[in-house]
Amino acid sequence: xxxxxxxxxxxxxxxxxxxxxxxxxxxxxxxxxxxxxxxxxxxxxxxxxxxxxxxxxxxxxxxxxxxxxxxxxxxxxxxxxxxxxxxxxxxxxxxxxxxxxxxxxxxxxxxxxxxxxxxxxxxxxxxxxxx
Amino acid sequence: xxxxxxxxxxxxxxxxxxxxxxxxxxxxxxxxxxxxxxxxxxxxxxxxxxxxxxxxxxxxxxxxxxxxxxxxxxxxxxxxxxxxxxxxxxxxxxxxxxxxxxxxxxxxxxxxxxxxxxxxxxxxxxxxxxxxxxx
Numbered sequence: 001x002x003x004x005x006x007x008x009x010x011x012x013x014x015x016x017x018x019x020x021x022x023x024x025x026x027x028x029x030x031x032x033x034x035x036x037x038x039x040x041x042x043x044x045x046x047x048x049x050x051x052x053x054x055x056x057x058x059x060x061x062x063x064x065x066x067x068x069x070x071x072x073x074x075x076x077x078x079x080x081x082x083x084x085x086x087x088x089x090x091x092x093x094x095x096x097x098x099x100x101x102x103x104x105x106x107x108x109x110x111x112x113x114x115x116x117x118x119x120x121x122x123x124x125x126x127x128x129x130x131x
Numbered sequence: 132x133x134x135x136x137x138x139x140x141x142x143x144x145x146x147x148x149x150x151x152x153x154x155x156x157x158x159x160x161x162x163x164x165x166x167x168x169x170x171x172x173x174x175x176x177x178x179x180x181x182x183x184x185x186x187x188x189x190x191x192x193x194x195x196x197x198x199x200x201x202x203x204x205x206x207x208x209x210x211x212x213x214x215x216x217x218x219x220x221x222x223x224x225x226x227x228x229x230x231x232x233x234x235x236x237x238x239x240x241x242x243x244x245x246x247x248x249x250x251x252x253x254x255x256x257x258x259x260x261x262x263x264x265x266x
Binding site for chain 1: 138139141142146149153156159160172203235241242244245247
């Protein structure tokens with residue numbers, strides 16, 4: 001059990017990095033069609049999707065590094081909540097069927113990062129150690 | 132009370148909320164496979180054995196994780212199931228998670244792996260058992 005507890009801040013950082021990269025991928029698909037165009041996103045992007053994509057690329061990059069984790073996570077969590085209610089909730093109430101469980105999971109992982117910080121392996125932790 | 136200590140106070144509670152939400156979403160996928168609730172979606176009828184086992188883990192494991200009972204071992208089992216689902220199913224469609232429908236699977240897998248290390252948080256039957264055991 002002590003071993004598990006010792007690993008918990010490290011696994012938190014891994015969870016943060018993985019979630020941030022998956023989040024960033026959706027922004028890269030919208031902005032740069034990498035690795036492929038986002039299915040369903042119109043070209044050119046309407047303003048609201050452009051803002052969303054910029055938050056996903058910029059916020060995803062900061063969260064991957066673990067820089068300004070709490071602030072970035074708060075903004076990204078809010079973006080995912082907006083995405084769920086503006087897009088997914090309109091195609092039905094059940095997350096597994098409206099394609100929204102992705103958005104819900106990212107929203108809550110980021111919300112938890114607001115409270116927990118970036119974990120052991122993050123630029124934030126590095127800066128704290130240096131100070 | 133400073134903002135920092137307030138965030139720290141709420142951390143184990145928000146962890147429990149993350150656990151409950153993730154567990155219910157996970158359970159929903161099992162209920163869809165086993166009972167076609169809330170709807171039928173994709174899986175063949177009758178379920179092949181691997182999907183039958185997966186759906187059973189999703190319903191029972193999701194139920195236990197939603198309650199926060201035996202969180203660590205159950206989370207480990209569910210994380211393993213999600214890893215197998217990713218490599219056995221999503222990864223065969225293609226390498227990019229946003230395109231092979233695998234990012235939900237990956238998120239479940241890592242959230243559960245984190246719960247295995249961290250436990251179920253403040254609002255869980257495990258925490259209640261610990262408190263009653265001490266009293």
